[in-house]
Amino acid sequence: MFTALKIEKDEAGYRTQLASLEDNQLPDGDVTIKVDYSTLNYKDALAITGKGPVVRHFPMVPGIDLAGSVESSSNPAYQPGDAVVLNGWGVGEVHWGGLAQKARLKGDWLIPLPTAFTPRQAMMIGTAGYTAMLCVMALERHGVKPESGEILVTGAAGGVGSVAVALLAKLGYQVVASTGRPDEAEYLKQLGASEIIHRNTLSEPGKPLARERWAGAVDSVGSHTLANVCASMKYRGVVAACGLAQGMDLPATVAPFILRGVTLAGIDSVYCPRPERLEAWERLGQLLDTNQLELLVHEISLEEAIPAATDLLAGKIRGRLVVDTNR
Numbered sequence: 131m132f133t134a135l136k137i138e139k140d141e142a143g144y145r146t147q148l149a150s151l152e153d154n155q156l157p158d159g160d161v162t163i164k165v166d167y168s169t170l171n172y173k174d175a176l177a178i179t180g181k182g183p184v185v186r187h188f189p190m191v192p193g194i195d196l197a198g199s200v201e202s203s204s205n206p207a208y209q210p211g212d213a214v215v216l217n218g219w220g221v222g223e224v225h226w227g228g229l230a231q232k233a234r235l236k237g238d239w240l241i242p243l244p245t246a247f248t249p250r251q252a253m254m255i256g257t258a259g260y261t262a263m264l265c266v267m268a269l270e271r272h273g274v275k276p277e278s279g280e281i282l283v284t285g286a287a288g289g290v291g292s293v294a295v296a297l298l299a300k301l302g303y304q305v306v307a308s309t310g311r312p313d314e315a316e317y318l319k320q321l322g323a324s325e326i327i328h329r330n331t332l333s334e335p336g337k338p339l340a341r342e343r344w345a346g347a348v349d350s351v352g353s354h355t356l357a358n359v360c361a362s363m364k365y366r367g368v369v370a371a372c373g374l375a376q377g378m379d380l381p382a383t384v385a386p387f388i389l390r391g392v393t394l395a396g397i398d399s400v401y402c403p404r405p406e407r408l409e410a411w412e413r414l415g416q417l418l419d420t421n422q423l424e425l426l427v428h429e430i431s432l433e434e435a436i437p438a439a440t441d442l443l444a445g446k447i448r449g450r451l452v453v454d455t456n457r
């Protein structure tokens with residue numbers, strides 16, 4: 131028997147509860163994992179609350195990421211006891227996920243736990259932090275350098291935003307953090323932001339082009355915010371777009387792209403190819419200070435993840451929520 135969050139949808143409605151499950155209920159897969167830590171990401175919160183169409187089959191165990199050790203494996207790449215990390219691949223959406231004490235899945239989806247981190251530290255970063263790294267790598271790939279100018283991070287006090295601020299600052303970029311929570315200014319400065327702006331300067335409908343300011347941007351917000359970010363990029367600036375916390379729409383014009391050569395780089399962490407994942411995790415290990423990571427983390431139990439999902443969607447959670455699956 132093991133404990134997991136279980137999402138059900140039937141005549142009685144959509145609900146998420148703590149449940150005791152049998153090992154023989156685990157889905158197909160060639161590796162069984164003892165999960166030590168998982169996390170609560172925006173997508174997990176949508177799944178747990180049913181506020182977004184994340185879950186494709188019921189019943190579902192949510193949790194798009196996990197860290198733990200291999201319990202048994204018929205995959206030659208993994209032996210019992212190996213420490214592993216998982217992000218994405220539809221886990222927690224179409225395949226039972228990490229908000230559980232056990233998971234069974236395809237070994238090809240796993241990566242070895244980076245040597246720089248304990249399982250808990252890997253989940254302090256989690257999918258949000260790994261996505262932040264993918265965003266930074268996209269800016270680099272498109273030629274944005276510290277000397278290019280200011281980098282804007284939107285949704286800065288959230289999971290992706292917090293890690294993006296820390297990574298960019300460590301790489302020597304001048305980071306401007308946009309947040310709806312000015313009381314988190316001190317926190318964002320501790321992570322490395324040089325200036326804080328209020329998100330309402332970006333969230334209302336704007337003009338096709340605005341004053342050129344940003345050399346690069348990491349956007350986890352979408353909607354009018356992303357449109358305004360594109361409109362205020364410097365000539366040949368680059369925006370890494372990964373999220374939709376304000377909305378899935380993009381009410382923009384082509385003006386920034388055809389008049390200023392702006393690049394809009396889309397970031398998907400779920401099906402990101404393995405070599406890029408491995409690179410992202412290696413770089414996270416090089417760049418993130420594990421003491422600084424403690425700043426952005428709050429630890430909760432599996433059961434506490436249910437009410438925390440509502441708080442996360444309401445934008446009340448600072449940084450990252452780590453879930454100790456054995457607490």
Ligand code: NDP
Pocket residue numbers: 170171172173257258261284285286287288289290291308309310311329333350351355371372373374375376397398399400442443444445447449
């Ligand atoms: P969080 O909830 O931790 O952070 C989102 C932040 O966005 C909030 O903290 C808040 O920041 C800001 N925000 C919330 N609501 C609004 C609003 N209405 N208008 C403007 N800003 C708002 O989520 P995550 O960091 O885990 O994820 C962020 C986004 O990135 C989500 O949309 C998620 O789905 C997406 N994502 C995408 C991935 C991919 O593969 N493409 C992977 C991981 C995440 P503040 O208080 O500072 O304003």
